[in-house]
Amino acid sequence: MIPTIHSKLPNVGTTIFTVMSALATEYKAVNLGQGFPDFPMSKELTDLVNKAMNDGFNQYSPMPGWMPLREAIAEKVQYLYHTAINPDTEITITPGGTYAIYSAFTTILQPGDEVIVFEPAYDSYIPNIEINGAKAVTINLVYPDYHIDWEAVRKAINTKTKAIIINSPHNPTGSVIGKKDIEELRKTVEGTNIFIISDEVYEHLIFDGIAHQSILRYPDLLQRSFVCFSFGKVYNCTGWKLGCCIAPPELTKEFRKVHQFNCFSCHTPTQVALSHFLKDKKAYQSLSGYMQGKRDYFTKLMQPTKFDMLESHGSYFICAKYDRISDENDKDFAIRLTKEAGVATIPVSAFYHNGKDDKVLRFCFSKKEETLEQAVEKLLKV
């Protein structure tokens, strides 16, 4: 007899990113769906990885991560956010941002706990919460600028609320939190036992001169936070799957208990390479301007189409309404757009547990100019 699995995630299927990328390949469509750059990453950084491998850095690194990389991160945090982080006790290198978030949830959640999640939400959050036996309490960001309704947050809080997860710059909408949101967050959690998980994987991809409101700037909030980052996202190497989690010592100690019996330690040569690369301030300071150029170029190209662009102030995504083109639901429309027009996107309803459909598609603009031009040439015919 073959044993059957009592599924821990009975309602989960294949992710929308996989579905749309497969469809893009099948129909030879331009893929502005799944979020990954189609241009080469820094040669300097790949050279540093090659050098690290050739220099023999090919064995396990320490469980919390390669120390020179943790030191370089701490230096960068001090420089950018004026907060002293102890690389020994507060930084853990992880195989990507998703893993850091998952491990943070696993560290704190007990069955029956509740976590406040803003929707549209990155697709891993709710399954991460549910696999730990906890419950996601969803609150909609306010359409069309997708800001947080803090009154709604305070109403949703009760004795079971264990954490709030925030994400700025935001996937899928490109909205960013401001100082006022930080004030509201502070007011909301003060005097409670609520943890904050801050997904900051798009830390350096923020536009229009806006300063990223990292939780790392606010020591009082950091005390209760797990702040998660992704090198893959910011350095255009999503396939590297390397990131980190910054949290105060007591939280990091528990986080590492989860981490050490999961992957234990991360890919060494890339950590060695990044420990050198992070010292170059220009390499991360130039990222916002570079990606903003792509946002602006794509927005300008899209102007003559029948899509109405929403605002994006960060990440590498921008959303657009299509109600002047069709009244189909966004999934059907995105599938038809891939098959018939030859452009793959992501329907934003996929980021809502109940499939809320505002007739909005997400476009990834982290692409070569020619890719964006090819896509828009097709979209102009729609």
Ligand code: PMP
């Ligand atoms: N959070 C958000 C909001 C993301 O868009 C991504 C990108 N996939 C991640 C986390 C995960 O990053 P990583 O690829 O490093 O796991």
Ligand code: GLN
């Ligand atoms: N973060 C990427 C996106 O939002 C994709 C990650 C994935 O495929 N899981 O498109």
